[in-house]
Every structure is written in C-alpha cells, then in structure tokens.
C-alpha cells in the first residue's frame with residue numbers, strides 16, 4: 101500500500117446533472133481525503149461501475165432521462181453495486197420520496213442544499229459503518245461456515261421467558277424448518293431421542309441448580325426417524341439478583357466419532373472372525389457372573405473347547421476353509437448356548453462358554469456332551485464336507501477356582517487332559533491338573549526364552565560302515581544347554597516344543613546348524629559323507645520343509661546327497677498322505693530319507709514298498725536285546741532281511757558292545773551307530789575323534805560254517821573273545837537254522853575283503 105492509498109478515506113462516486121454540485125462535492129471530498137469520480141447521469145454511473153468500485157455513491161434524485169430512483173434500482177442490480185451505500189441527494193424532503201428511495205435500495209439521504217462542511221463527515225461516517233457492517237457479515241459467514249464444518253451450532257435460551265434461539269446450523273443438524281420451530285426448551289427436548297430425554301432434562305436442571313456448566317452426550321431424533329449423537333454444552337448466566345436467567349451453548353454432531361468409538365470398543369472386545377466375545381470380554385462377563393453366583397450361592401461352570409486336529413484341516417484345505425469352518429463351528433456352539441451364558445473365542449481353535457446357575461457337575465457334563473453332539477454332523481464348507489470334534493475341559497465355581505482367570509486356566513488344564521484321551525472327550529478339572537498346568541506353562545516360557553537366547557546346541561553321533569570300517573556319517577542330536585539345569589536331553593523338551601509349535605523354529609535352526617557343521621568338517625578336510633537330521637511330524641505338516649532344506653543346503657554349499665532326513669515311523673503313519681508328498685519331493689531333490697526307530701511303529705511291508713524311503717534305522721531296543729532275547733534277535737533278523745529284499749539301506753542303532761556289532765555283521769547289516777563307537781558329542785570333540793581315533797572294528801572277520809562248510813554268517817572278531825561258546829553264539833545269530841545244524845557249526849578266520 102502506498103502513502104496515497106494509506107491516506108485515502110474512501111472512493112466516492114457522485115452522480116448529479118448539476119455541474120456546480122459535482123464540482124463543489126468533488127472539491128470538498130477530495131480535500132478531506134476521498135478519491136472522487138463524478139458523472140452527470142445514471143447510465144454513465146452504471147457503466148463506470150465496471151472499472152471503478154466506489155465505497156459510496158452520492159446520487160441525485162432529479163436528473164433528466166434516468167432519474168435517481170431508477171438509477172438506484174439499476175445500481176443495486178449490478179454485481180458491484182449491490183452492497184455499496186447509496187446516499188440520495190434530494191431537495192424533495194417529503195416523506196413519500198424518502199420512503200420510496202429507501203424502498204428502492206437507498207442507504208441514506210442528504211437534503212439539498214448540501215451543507216458542504218458537514219458532507220465529508222457524513223460521507224466518512226456512512227463509509228465506515230458500511231465497512232463495519234461488511235466485516236460483520238463476513239465474520240458471520242465465516243463463523244457459519246466453520247460451524248458447518250465442525251457440525252456445530254449455537255443456541256441461546258432465555259430461561260425466564262422460555263425463549264430458545266437456534267443458529268442456522270442447528271436447524272440443519274436437527275433437520276427442522278426454522279418456521280415450524282416454536283423456540284421453547286420443550287421443542288428441543290422433543291427433538292431429543294425419547295430414551296435420552298429424562299437424562300437431558302435432569303442435566304439441564306442440575307446445571308441451573310448448581311450453576312455449573314453443562315456438558316452431555318446424547319442422541320437426537322430427526323424427523324426422518326434416524327438418530328444422531330450430539331454433544332450439548334452450555335454456560336449459565338445470572339441476572340443482577342443472582343438468579344439464573346440465561347443459558348448459551350453449542351450442540352455438536354459427534355455421530356462419526358461415536359460410531360468410531362463403538363467400533364473400536366467392539367473390536368477390542370470381540371473376535372473379528374466369528375464376531376464372538378474375545379478373551380477380555382469373556383473374562384469381564386465371567387467376573388460379573390461370578391459376583392452374582394457368589395451372592396446367590398449358585399454354581400457356575402466354565403467349559404473350554406479345543407477343536408481336535410484343526411491344524412490338519414488348515415494344512416490340508418488352507419486357511420480360508422479353516423476360517424470358514426471356525427465360523428460354522430462357532431455357530432454350532434452358539435446354538436447350544438443359553439441366553440445369559442457367554443460363548444467366546446479365545447483364539448485359534450479355542451472356545452469357552454460359561455454356564456451360570458448350574459445345579460451340579462452332571463449338568464455341566466450334560467451341556468458339554470450336548471455341544472459335542474451338536475458338532476458331530478458334517479460341516480458343508482463350500483464344496484467340501486468336513487468333520488470336526490472338540491475336546492472339552494470343565495472347571496466349576498466355587499470348587500475349582502473363584503476368579504475368572506483361575507477358572508479359565510483350570511478348564512484349560514482339564515481340556516489338555518481331555519486331549520490325552522483322544523478326540524471328542526470331556527474332562528472335569530481335578531486339583532492335580534493345576535500343578536501340571538502351571539509347570540507346563542513355565543516350561544513353555546523357558547523354552548521360548550531358550551530359543552531367543554541361543555541356548556540350544558547340537559551334538560553329533562557318528563555312524564560306522566561295518567563293511568569297510570569307516571565313519572559313514574553323523575546324526576545331529578539337539579541338546580538344551582540350560583543355564584541352571586545343565587545339559588538337557590531332547591526327550592525332555594522335544595514333546596513340549598512339538599506341542600507348542602516351537603519345534604518349527606527349533607527344527608529349522610537344527611537343519612541349518614547341522615548342514616553348516618558338515619560344511620565346516622569338509623573345510624577341515626574331514627570327509628564325512630552325510631549328516632542326518634531328525635525332523636518332527638509337525639515340520640512336515642506345517643512348514644515348507646522343501647524350501648527350508650534347499651536354503652540350508654545352499655547356505656552350507658552342500659549337495660542334497662549330503663543330507664539325510666530322519667522321520668520316525670509312527671510320525672509318518674499319523675499323516676501318511678502328507679508325509680509321502682513331502683518325502684517324495686525331498687527325495688526328488690536328492691536328500692536321503694530314513695525311517696527312524698524302525699520296528700516300533702506299525703509300518704507293514706506293503707507300506708514300506710510304497711514309501712519314498714532309502715534307509716531303515718532299526719530301533720535300538722532290538723539291537724540291545726538281540727543277544728539276550730531270542731524274540732528280539734528274530735525281529736532284528738527279519739527287519740534286516742526285509743530291508744535287503746526291499747533294497748533299502750539298513751542302520752542299526754544302539755550298538756553298545758562288540759557282541760552287538762558281531763551280531764549285525766553276521767546279519768549283513770551295513771551300518772551301525774551306538775555308544776560302542778562313540779556317544780553323541782560336541783562338534784569339537786567329534787572333530788578330534790575323527791582326526792585321531794581309529795575305529796574299534798577288529799581287522800579280522802571270522803566265518804561261522806555249517807556242516808557242509810557253507811558260510812552261515814560272518815562275525816567281526818574271534819568269537820572266543822566273547823567269553824562264551826562260539827557255537828552257541830552262532831546259534832543265536834542264526835535263529836532260523838534247524839537245531840541239528842547248529843551243533844555242528846565251526847568257526848574260521850576269513851579276510852575282510854571276501855565279505856560283500
């Protein structure tokens with residue numbers, strides 16, 4: 101803004117056909133600090149508005165052609181003339197002319213002859229008040245716009261005369277026509293949702309009685325029947341005598357916020373998949389129910405459901421079908437749940453329900469069985485017919501706990517026990533379970549921490565090739581180096597790791613570490629052909645074992661033939677179809693597959709034929725007992741013979757002494773593993789052993805010959821060194837031979853190379 105503009109009081113347009121008036125007005129006003137334009141007729145004035153925006157127009161009434169009235173009317177139609185103050189200059193000071201001028205849009209009038217000294221003051225005053233008015237209008241428009249954005253309206257209530265004034269925004273918010281609104285407090289109450297009216301009335305009464313400000317959330321009812329949430333706030337004013345006389349406040353539409361709050365609360369307390377209450381809401385409701393049961397001395401039961409083999413459904417059909425099944429199962433459970441009892445999903449395939457006011461534990465058992473029966477019918481999930489059962493644990497109040505937390509835990513422990521009995525079983529809680537449950541929980545936490553703290557180590561036990569007396573490979577066996585309890589053997593923690601799923605992470609680590617160790621041995625010049633890794637059934641079912649194996653091998657730069665996967669016979673039988681698929685893929689890759697603990701499971705010959713397996717590891721019980729038990733010796737012989745006929749490699753586990761070895765060589769068993777050769781040991785210890793020690797294998801073999809001098813079997817070492825009669829030993833080694841033949845057998849040394 102330049103200095104000229106800063107002094108400018110305003111812009112004036114003078115419209116008068118009287119040249120003298122124009123001249124004098126211009127002179128006076130310019131001197132006072134106005135910018136002045138003057139024209140002598142109406143049409144010129146209207147044209148000028150295109151280029152000049154006056155702050156005031158002084159308009160003569162009597163002009164030839166277009167008179168002042170008409171000019172005023174036309175100026176008001178012009179976009180730039182609509183709001184400008186128009187002051188009529190008239191000698192006609194009759195009331196009618198003035199009235200007409202106002203009617204046509206004039207702001208004010210000045211009588212002629214003009215008082216030139218007063219004119220600048222008059223003009224300045226009109227310009228200033230017009231500006232103030234304009235600013236007020238603008239600020240009002242801004243406020244109304246802001247209120248519209250904030251969905252906020254204001255109101256004023258004259259308490260004494262019960263006159264309520266609403267802003268435009270409030271009429272819009274309540275969808276009420278201002279013309280039909282009778283402007284009383286009752287009219288506001290009528291627009292409030294009926295259930296909230298009493299609360300609103302009492303809040304307003306309290307504000308008036310106490311003088312405190314009012315702030316309440318409530319609902320309003322629109323004429324369309326829809327309800328919205330609003331927040332009403334107000335301050336009270338008092339008259340000079342201190343009596344409450346006036347209330348001014350706002351009403352804000354908070355529907356979106358309230359709906360979001362309701363949604364958030366719902367999400368926080370419900371399971372997204374099934375819509376059922378979650379653990380938090382269940383605990384809450386159970387706690388309330390417990391208070392009531394306590395007061396009325398009633399019994400209450402908590403039922404804990406866990407679907408049987410649900411993981412298998414997820415693994416076989418995918419998570420989407422698994423989710424749909426969970427939804428359907430929750431519906432079935434809901435069907436049997438009484439009103440007043442609460443059914444919840446705690447997570448995964450775990451559901452709970454509490455039964456209030458039950459007469460006895462038999463009642464709870466009945467309900468649990470009713471639930472189980474209701475689950476029996478097939479579930480139609482898309483094009484699949486699926487079946488699902490559940491194991492149920494029951495805890496009773498007050499017998500098995502007095503708080504929600506303890507009751508849920510007790511029911512969980514009972515459910516865990518139910519699982520041990522197989523599918524679809526119901527189990528009532530007993531006190532001994534609580535110790536077991538807490539012990540299990542702390543073990544579980546321990547195991548998790550052990551994984552995080554790298555407390556697991558691998559020990560290795562070598563395998564011996566009985567044909568040529570070389571080390572053929574090693575088996576990796578995991579141990580837990582517990583900070584307090586020392587070295588813990590796998591059977592003490594693998595079952596829990598399997599149960600909790602931690603075996604996946606652990607198993608993956610074992611695979612990577614074992615293959616990496618073989619790589620390190622190779623780098624150290626120790627050419628072990630293979631490392632064997634034990635794999636849990638869960639890893640077959642729930643892990644992408646192929647990818648994990650591939651990446652472990654590539655990290656350790658090993659060929660697949662350098663890895664053997666050991667899976668127990670029973671694990672494989674549990675999930676034949678899936679096991680066979682994965683094993684086939686592993687075998688196609690070139691990985692060796694061996695069945696661990698063979699002989700303890702139920703594999704039949706026909707199974708073995710169809711299975712993608714390279715090696716059988718005979719369970720150590722048969723080896724350990726072979727020299728003492730005729731039956732075990734027979735089994736051992738049969739297994740080895742079967743392996744030979746199926747062209748499978750055979751490894752004997754648990755070789756603890758020379759006699760075991762001798763026996764195995766006699767049966768043409770190719771490989772052996774056991775304390776006789778080496779116990780499982782750390783990688784470092786085994787490295788020294790592999791580098792320094794020779795095998796305890798005797799260099800010489802002896803043949804046991806029958807009467808016709810046919811070799812019946814070969815034994816490793818002189819049978820006389822076993823302390824017993826060599827011929828009796830030969831008899832045990834040859835359980836299938838007729839007794840007549842046995843007594844006449846003889847023993848002779850043979851060169852190792854002749855044994856194939």
Ligand code: C2E
Nearest residue numbers: 577578589590591610634635636754755756773774775780
């Ligand atoms: P397994 O795979 O049958 O391993 C052989 C077990 O027999 C080992 O026990 C080993 O120490 C023991 N053993 C070896 N030679 C002899 C012997 O001459 N006499 C006797 N009495 N025992 C012998 P360990 O290390 O306690 O492992 C037990 C089982 O734990 C393993 O049986 C295997 O099923 C499992 N396991 C070990 N490591 C892992 C692993 O990383 N993952 C999985 N899933 N299971 C593992």
Ligand code: MG
Nearest residue numbers: 575634666696
């Ligand atoms: Mg094994």
Ligand code: MG
Nearest residue numbers: 696697717753
């Ligand atoms: Mg084994």
